[in-house]
Amino acid sequence: MSEQIESSSLNPSEELSFSENAPVTGQGRMDAAWGSRDGDESTSAQITNNSASVGYVFEQVYKPWNGSLNPRWMRNWAILRHHVLGIFRKGHRPWSLPTKLFIVIVFIASLGDVALTLLSALIGSPELHTMWGVNRDNLYGHVLGFFPRNMLYYPILAALLVGGVISEDRYHGTSALYFSRPISRFDYVMMKYISVAMIQAFVVLLTLMIYYFVEILAMGRGWAWIIDTFPLFLAAFAGGIILIITYTSIGLGLSSVSKGKFFPGIGLVAIVLGTKTLAVLVSNLFERDVMYLLSPYDCLAHVGQALVGTQTTYDQYSWTWSLASLVLMNAFFLYILSSRVASMEVTRE
């Protein structure tokens, strides 16, 4: 709605001239400053007649939505994105700063052998390359061997990642957000499991791949070398997968029985380091090595050594015992995980 308002004004037909002889009146400058000519002389103006609702800043109007919902894979993809992208971007799962920082540190530290391989290629040092370049022992060592990795880097990385993945849903009640949606318990657990496993794979397996391919590029390896060493690479890769699965299963199992991230995190590290310490103590005191079967660290190392084909630490026992022990550990913690998630409530925790 609008209404016309009359105004007294100049005659619209009046034209201004700007010849060189015209007197300097300032009219042109006035026009430039205050008018555009077109419509300036109009005797009417349009104004709105809408009556603004005085005192109402907020108007509550329910807007319907007629879109369609995507199927199961899209919901699962959402869970995966939420957890994985949270490491890199805002707006997804908020990982803590120490966790992000530790991932960066471990990622860079895991590339130490890559840097030394590059250096040996650049300076042409065969001794340095023998120590750090790709070979059977170093491929094993990249994932499971070099001291801080399997012992400290990866358990702590897993502890930081999996510690709060389920326990915080229980603590914050966000499990209700999942289970009041068309998401099954299996999908919930599976996608969380894959999410944290993927982040660990980013550190453990991606650096292994970089290590292997940097060797090919930097040392100019040919097909014969690749055919010779690729099975070793795959074996080390498989060892890394077993490591990720085992630590994720233990960590998520512990996370599912807790309401915080401290207990599952410290619990995972305690299991890895504690069982190893126990095995060492028993071995030293009683000269019995069999306790290593309780240690995920030792069992992973044993299986990894067998897969890669390097010298095994416990060569008096078959590596299949270690594999069986790992399977049992995984089964036990996955059972805890599934039974605890099955009991998670929607209505209250």
Added chain:
Amino acid sequence: MSAVDYIIETTDLSKSYGPHLALENLNLKIRKGATGLLGPNGAGKSTFLKTILGLIQATSGHGTVLGHDIRTEGAAIRSRIGYMPEYDALNPDMEAIHQVKYSGELLGMNPIVAMSRAHEVLHYVGLGEQRYRNIGSFSTGMKQATKLACSIIHDPELIIADEPSNGLDANSREFMISTLQNMVNNGNRSVMMASHLMDDVERVCENMVLLHKGKLAAQGKIDDLKDIDREIEIHVWGNASKLEQKMVSIGLSVRREGRIMRILHEDDDTTSKILTCAKEVGSQIRRMHEYEASLEDLFIVIMENLGYEVKTSDDLLRNPVQARQVDAPGSMGGGS
């Protein structure tokens, strides 16, 4: 009424946890619109909600929600309803906009669509200006509003709100109630509201379902149900005790608090009987009016007097006096 008009229907629905019977032969028909789900702690409200969401399997009986079988189509039901939990269900380290967006993605919404819709619903629940704030910095009312936004992001046909006004201050509570009313009246959505706050239920809902110890205590329109406890309140001056005795002697049901008495409105003659009694004993009746029970009164009456046998408002209204005596203890006029 056709089956389409019922959003929830159950037939002999039972759920037991071992020897404990959490729900017993529930026969419900809940219409579109707003319905209050009432009951004391342990009444079976949570079990009922979980059962109709398809999260737990009923031991026997069957039911449908929005036409979907609760036994086999739980995922389809959860796609079409919006559930607002009673307790915290938000990540305090996330911004409200991203939390609401994620709740939409969990339903299968495209991330871009979910973000767009998250803006809309957060504006609708009054958090338009706060949507980029961390949820951890929100007040209880804002958290409740965020939970509501999460539950309505996909424009569900039925919103199940579990204690939506729990722990809110007066302003927040008013806003939450008016928002739910707005969704029912202007949005044409259905709301099932479980609450202990009778006033809130009364303001939002026209129907109610009352559970007690896993059984259906009452269901129907709140206004109809209120009629079972219609009373006439009189303010007496002089001979109050004599008047009370006189009214009791002619069979009226009287509750007395000093000079104020409430007499059960049994039929159209009740008023004239009261006046006759007053005239006979020489009492003045200074004030006389119909006393309309609140939902809270109704709740107490049903829980204390009626027991489980009453099923619908029709049953209650058929013969309120007899209904009152079904399970009521002797001191309350029962024991028949």
